[in-house]
Amino acid sequence: MSGGSIELHRLANAPELAARWAAGTGVEFDPYTAWAEVREALSKTPQVPEFTVSDQGGFLEYRAEKSCVSVIVVDDEEEQRDYQVGHGDVWSVSLWAPVRAS
Known part of the structure; x- marks a missing residue:
């Protein structure tokens, strides 16, 4: 496997x-996860990865190349929690998985 996604939506x-x-894991998730809350928590950790942001048509992708993580966030102001x-x-x-140099 070269990657995977957790579909929090x-x-x-x-x-x-x-x-x-x-x-099964002892880890609880709320039905909604605000990106602002995640960013707040990340700001309190050492060596926070640097994110590049790109528009994905109604979504924003926050991509951290160094840690091989991508977070997709809803960017449509008309979308309401329900x-x-x-x-x-x-x-x-x-x-x-990181790309290996040949």
Whole structure:
């Protein structure tokens, strides 16, 4: 496998997924994860990765090349939290394998 994604947006309308995950791992997730809260938490950790931001048509991608992490955030101001994530919420987090030099 060269990568994978955690689709946090699915927790908003499927609380049973979060409950199953919490039961198996002991880690609980809220139905919504605000990117501002994640950035706040990251600011308190040493060596925060540097993100480049790109527009993905209704989403913003925050990509940290050094740590091989990409965070997709909802960037449509009309999107409200309900059975789905809203504006400023994390849609997904992806990890990928670094490209090896030949």
